[in-house]
Amino acid sequence: MISQHFSSDFQENSSSHGHLGKSRLGVLGGSGLYSINNLENIKEIEIDTPYGKPSDKLRLGILGGMEVVFLARHGRHHTFTPTGIPYRANIWALRSLGVRWILAPSAVGSLQEQVRPLDMVVPDQFIDRTHQRPLTFFSDGAVAHVTMADPFCPTLSRLLTEEGQKLMPEGRQLHRGGIYLAMEGPAFSTRAESQLYRSWGCTVIGMTNHTEARLAREAEIAYASISMVSDYDCWHEGYGNVSVDMVIENLQTNASVANKIVEATAKKVASIRPESEAHSALKNSLMTAKEKVPQQTLVKIDLFTKPYWGNLIEDE
Ligand SMILES: CSC[C@H]1O[C@H](OP(=O)(O)O)[C@H](O)[C@@H]1O
Numbered sequence: 118m119i120s121q122h123f124s125s126d127f128q129e130n131s132s133s134h135g136h137l138g139k140s141r142l143g144v145l146g147g148s149g150l151y152s153i154n155n156l157e158n159i160k161e162i163e164i165d166t167p168y169g170k171p172s173d174k175l176r177l178g179i180l181g182g183m184e185v186v187f188l189a190r191h192g193r194h195h196t197f198t199p200t201g202i203p204y205r206a207n208i209w210a211l212r213s214l215g216v217r218w219i220l221a222p223s224a225v226g227s228l229q230e231q232v233r234p235l236d237m238v239v240p241d242q243f244i245d246r247t248h249q250r251p252l253t254f255f256s257d258g259a260v261a262h263v264t265m266a267d268p269f270c271p272t273l274s275r276l277l278t279e280e281g282q283k284l285m286p287e288g289r290q291l292h293r294g295g296i297y298l299a300m301e302g303p304a305f306s307t308r309a310e311s312q313l314y315r316s317w318g319c320t321v322i323g324m325t326n327h328t329e330a331r332l333a334r335e336a337e338i339a340y341a342s343i344s345m346v347s348d349y350d351c352w353h354e355g356y357g358n359v360s361v362d363m364v365i366e367n368l369q370t371n372a373s374v375a376n377k378i379v380e381a382t383a384k385k386v387a388s389i390r391p392e393s394e395a396h397s398a399l400k401n402s403l404m405t406a407k408e409k410v411p412q413q414t415l416v417k418i419d420l421f422t423k424p425y426w427g428n429l430i431e432d433e
């Protein structure tokens with residue numbers, strides 16, 4: 118037994134919704150969305166994790182009757198690059214606060230004509246072209262292989278889509294499904310890359326969601342993205358090449374709708390508390406026998422493995 122340095126006072130109490138009864142909804146705000154409207158009874162907290170500090174303080178509150186934790190993934194002053202975001206610390210911190218669902222409002226470029234700037238997409242697949250990020254909590258003597266065939270939670274994505282479609286302004290569409298091409302950045306793509314991704318059938322391009330979704334799956338958190346289209350990247354002859362000004366301008370136009378969609382989805386999650394396959398992602402994924410895992414590693418991953426391996430570390 119070794120001592121637990123990173124403790125959380127969150128208890129997954131049972132209720133009419135079983136182990137999800139007291140769970141929270143996380144919102145990872147992306148470019149242009151550094152806070153959410155209508156979050157009530159806000160309490161800001163700082164958390165230290167085995168993976169360092171998260172991007173910012175976590176904002177706990179109530180939104181649409183749901184207990185929500187908001188975190189700005191790039192920090193509230195946008196100081197973290199897509200590569201530099203402390204993804205593991207962010208997901209670990211959310212899970213330590215009892216988050217079992219994450220909504221991820223994010224800026225993306227469109228790779229398809231019919232997906233227009235100011236539209237939104239709830240993607241259902243990824244292609245990963247990142248190459249400089251830690252993508253797992255399981256290393257240093259503990260191995261797990263989670264299933265990623267459906268990387269976004271289908272149930273949470275469906276709720277998000279249904280709520281979103283009711284709220285989209287006239288003339289703008291919310292598209293259900295699509296492939297999110299995850300690139301490393303921070304520079305945008307070359308035209309050859311943009312055309313290559315189009316030839317692969319990708320729908321949108323961004324720099325953050327894939328890393329979060331992979332880690333959320335290992336943390337047994339259901340994850341869904343609301344991808345807000347700000348540009349046509351650089352492939353469309355009739356539109357200018359993507360720039361930060363273009364992204365921010367379109368994001369500002371979309372922010373109030375995004376806020377409403379997040380709130381409406383939070384209300385649904387509060388009433389349904391949807392079960393997800395993600396909530397038991399580790400059940401058939403842990404490879405290493407718990408006795409063989411070094412104690413320093415156990416301290417880091419105990420938050421996730423406790424339901425399967427029991428309490429192997431001591432609270433301080
Ligand atoms: C500001 S343009 C590029 C930037 O926007 C997207 O951010 P996020 O996914 O956090 O909304 C994209 O992934 C890049 O990080």
Ligand SMILES: Nc1ncnc2[nH]cnc12
Pocket residue numbers: 224225226227300305306322323324347348349350351359364
């Ligand atoms: N064209 C684009 N490429 C990558 N990330 C983006 N975020 C917004 N637009 C983008």
